[in-house]
Amino acid sequence: MARSSLYQQVAAELRKAIYLGALGPGDQIPTEAELMEAHRVSRNTVRLALGELENEGLILRMRRRGTFVRERRPLLIRPQQELLSLNTGEPRIDAFVHAVTSEGRQAGQDIEVAIVEPPEDVATRLALADRALAVVRRRLRFVDGQPYNTNDSYFPYAIVADSEIARPGDIRRGANRVLEELGHTQVRVVDDISARMPTPDESSRLQIEPGTPVVVYVRVGYDPEDVPVRVAVSVLPADKHLIRYELEAR
Amino acid sequence: MARSSLYQQVAAELRKAIYLGALGPGDQIPTEAELMEAHRVSRNTVRLALGELENEGLILRMRRRGTFVRERRPLLIRPQQELLSLNTGEPRIDAFVHAVTSEGRQAGQDIEVAIVEPPEDVATRLALADRALAVVRRRLRFVDGQPYNTNDSYFPYAIVADSEIARPGDIRRGANRVLEELGHTQVRVVDDISARMPTPDESSRLQIEPGTPVVVYVRVGYDPEDVPVRVAVSVLPADKHLIRYELEAR
Numbered sequence: 001m002a003r004s005s006l007y008q009q010v011a012a013e014l015r016k017a018i019y020l021g022a023l024g025p026g027d028q029i030p031t032e033a034e035l036m037e038a039h040r041v042s043r044n045t046v047r048l049a050l051g052e053l054e055n056e057g058l059i060l061r062m063r064r065r066g067t068f069v070r071e072r073r074p075l076l077i078r079p080q081q082e083l084l085s086l087n088t089g090e091p092r093i094d095a096f097v098h099a100v101t102s103e104g105r106q107a108g109q110d111i112e113v114a115i116v117e118p119p120e121d122v123a124t125r126l127a128l129a130d131r132a133l134a135v136v137r138r139r140l141r142f143v144d145g146q147p148y149n150t151n152d153s154y155f156p157y158a159i160v161a162d163s164e165i166a167r168p169g170d171i172r173r174g175a176n177r178v179l180e181e182l183g184h185t186q187v188r189v190v191d192d193i194s195a196r197m198p199t200p201d202e203s204s205r206l207q208i209e210p211g212t213p214v215v216v217y218v219r220v221g222y223d224p225e226d227v228p229v230r231v232a233v234s235v236l237p238a239d240k241h242l243i244r245y246e247l248e249a250r
Numbered sequence: 251m252a253r254s255s256l257y258q259q260v261a262a263e264l265r266k267a268i269y270l271g272a273l274g275p276g277d278q279i280p281t282e283a284e285l286m287e288a289h290r291v292s293r294n295t296v297r298l299a300l301g302e303l304e305n306e307g308l309i310l311r312m313r314r315r316g317t318f319v320r321e322r323r324p325l326l327i328r329p330q331q332e333l334l335s336l337n338t339g340e341p342r343i344d345a346f347v348h349a350v351t352s353e354g355r356q357a358g359q360d361i362e363v364a365i366v367e368p369p370e371d372v373a374t375r376l377a378l379a380d381r382a383l384a385v386v387r388r389r390l391r392f393v394d395g396q397p398y399n400t401n402d403s404y405f406p407y408a409i410v411a412d413s414e415i416a417r418p419g420d421i422r423r424g425a426n427r428v429l430e431e432l433g434h435t436q437v438r439v440v441d442d443i444s445a446r447m448p449t450p451d452e453s454s455r456l457q458i459e460p461g462t463p464v465v466v467y468v469r470v471g472y473d474p475e476d477v478p479v480r481v482a483v484s485v486l487p488a489d490k491h492l493i494r495y496e497l498e499a500r
Contacts, residue, residue: 008450015449021370056447074444080497120271191495194324195445195463195488197306199265200258213445213463213488238445238463245441245495247330 007048010039014049018058018069029059029067057211057239070209074242075099075143079191079219096151096234100143108142113168115157118231122154125220125231133157135166137175140205147206148240153232159184175230176221184229186221193217193243198235206237213238257298260289264299268308268319279309279317307461307489320459324492325349325393329441329469346401346484350393358392363418365407368481372404375470375481383407385416387425390455397456398490403482409434425480426471434479436471443467443493448485456487463488 017023030038035046050067053059061067082095100107118126118134126134134154141148153175160166163182165175176186198206198214208214214235221230236243267273280288285296300317303309311317332345350357368376368384376384384404391398403425410416413432415425426436448456448464458464464485471480486493 012450056449079495185499187499189497189499191497193443193465193493193495194491195465197461197463199306200262211447213447215443215445215465241444243443245329245443246438247441248438249436 006041007045007052010035010041010045010049011052013039014053015056015058018053023069025069025071027069029069031066055211057209057213060209070239074240075103075148077217077236077241077243078245079217079243080245096141096149106142106144108145109170110140110142111168111170112138113166114138115166118154122231122233125218126154126156126228128156135160137165149206149237150202150235151232153230155179155230156228159229179221179223179229184223184227186229187224188222188226190220190222191217192220195238198237202235206235208237209239215241215243217243256291257295257302260285260291260295260299261302263289264303265306265308268303273319275319275321277319279319281316305461307459307463310459320489324490325353325398327467327486327491327493328495329467329493330495346391346399356392356394358395359420360390360392361418361420362388363416364388365416368404372481372483375468376404376406376478378406385410387415399456399484399486400452401482401484403480405429405480406478409479429471429473429479434473434477436479437474438472438476440470440472441467442470445488448487452485456485458487459489465491465493467493 014023014029023029029035029050032043032046032050035041035049036043039046050059050061054061058070059067060070077095077099079095081098097107114136115133116136117123117131118128118136122134123132128134134157137153137155139151139153141151155165155175157166159182160178163178164171165178171178179186193215195213195215198208198212202208202214215238217234217236219230219232219234220228221232223229264273264279273279279285279300282293282296282300285291285299286293289296300309300311304311308320309317310320327345327349329345331348347357364386365383366386367373367381368378368386372384373382378384384407387403387405389401389403391401405415405425407416409432410428413428414421415428421428429436443465445463445465448458448462452458452464456464465488467484467486469480469482469484470478471482473479
C-alpha cells in the first residue's frame with residue numbers, strides 16, 4: 001500500500017481500537033477537540049478520519065449527541081425454518097416473524113398488493129412469457145416499530161388470479177398455503193444471496209445509515225412439476241441481519 | 251424525501267437508465283461534456299452525480315478510458331457442493347475451485363500457514379480456552395490471475411498440531427480429509443452469511459472498487475461429538491460472487 005496520509009493514520013488507530021474492542025459497541029468516540037489534541041492534527045484531519053470510519057459502517061455520528069461505535073446485534077434469519085413448516089399442517093410462520101418473535105420483539109408489516117409486469121430478472125425466474133403479468137405482494141417489515149427490511153413476493157398471475165393472493169390484505173394462513181390449495185405446493189426452493197449498496201429509495205424507506213450495504217436474498221419456489229410459482233425478494237440492511245443455514249453431511 | 255438537488259436529479263436519470271436497461275452492463279456512460287449539455291448543468295454537477303453512482307457500485311470510472319456501467323457476472327458459490335464431497339471417498343474439491351473450473355476459468359491461490367491466537371469471534375466459535383492457539387491457513391484466491399476472495403480456515407492447535415494442517419503448503423487431498431484421519435470427521439456445519447464494507451486492507455488486497463461491499467461467509471464444522479473443529483471465514487467482494495443454496499421440502 002502507498003504511504004498513508006495523516007487522516008488515514010488517525011482513522012487506522014480508531015479502527016484498530018474498535019476491532020480490538022478497546023472501543024466497544026455503543027461506546028462514545030472522543031470528541032473532535034480530544035482527537036485533535038491526542039493526535040496533534042487539525043480539525044479537518046479529524047473530520048476526514050471520522051468520515052472514513054462512518055463510510056465503513058463502523059461509527060455513527062449523531063447530531064448534538066456525539067459519535068458512537070455502532071451496535072451490531074443482527075437479527076438471525078433462518079431460511080430453513082420457513083421451509084420446514086412449508087408442507088406440514090402447522091400454521092405457517094415466515095422466517096422473519098419467527099426470528100423477531102423468538103427474540104421477544106414485536107414484528108409488524110405494511111402490505112401492498114398489485115398486479116404488474118414484473119422486473120426482467122423476476123420474469124426470467126418465473127419463466128413468464130413476454131408481457132405476462134404477476135401478482136406482487138410487497139411487504140415493509142418492522143421490528144418494535146422500526147422499519148427493518150422489505151420482502152416482495154411475486155406469483156404468476158395465471159396461477160393466482162382468482163385466489164386470495166391477488167386480493168389486498170394479509171393472508172393469515174400464508175400465501176404458501178394458498179398455493180398448495182391451488183395445487184402448486186412448493187417442494188423445492190433455490191435461495192440466492194448477494195449484497196450491494198442500497199438505492200436512495202431503499203435508504204430512505206428503510207432508514208439505512210451511510211456506509212451500510214444491503215443483503216439481497218431471493219427465494220424461488222418450485223411445484224412438483226418444477227414450475228416456478230413464487231419469487232420472494234428480501235432486501236436486508238446488512239447491519240441488522242445475519243442469515244444462517246445448518247447442513248448435515250450425508 | 252426532501253427535494254433533491256441538481257446533481258441528484260442528474261444521478262437519478264442515469265440510475266433509471268441503468269436499472270431499466272437503456273444503459274446495459276459494460277456500456278459507456280456519456281462524457282462529462284455530453285452530460286453537461288444534455289442536462290444544462292456545470293461540470294461540477296456532473297461530477298457529483300457520477301460520484302454518487304460510483305459509490306453505489308453502479309458505474310466504474312476508468313482513467314483515460316471513460317465511465318462504464320459495471321459488469322455483473324458473479325461467480326456462483328454453492329456451499330452445499332463442498333459438503334456433498336465431505337465424507338465420500340471422492341477427491342475433495344472446495345466450493346470455490348469447483349465454481350471456477352466449472353465456468354472454464356483458471357483457479358489459483360496463495361497459501362500461508364501460521365499458529366496464532368485467533369480473533370475473539372473465531373476463538374468463541376471454536377470454543378477455545380483463554381489464550382489457546384489455533385492453526386490458520388490463509389488463502390488469497392485468484393480467478394484467471396485476478397485476486398478474487400480470501401478464505402481463512404482456523405483449526406484448534408490441540409487437535410491438528412502434529413498433522414499436515416499445521417505445516418506450510420497446500421494439502422492436495424484437502425484439510426477436511428486430514429481432520430477425518432485425525433478422527434474428527436465433520437458431520438454438521440453451520441453457515442453464517444452477512445455483509446459489510448471492506449476494510450482498507452481488504453480493498454487493497456482484493457482490488458475492490460469503491461462502493462462495493464463484501465459478503466462475509468463463515469462456516470463452522472462440527473465432529474460427531476459436536477466439537478467445533480474448523481472455522482472457515484470467506485471474504486467475497488459482492489460484485490463478483492453469488493451464494494446459492496438448494497433445499498427440498500420434506
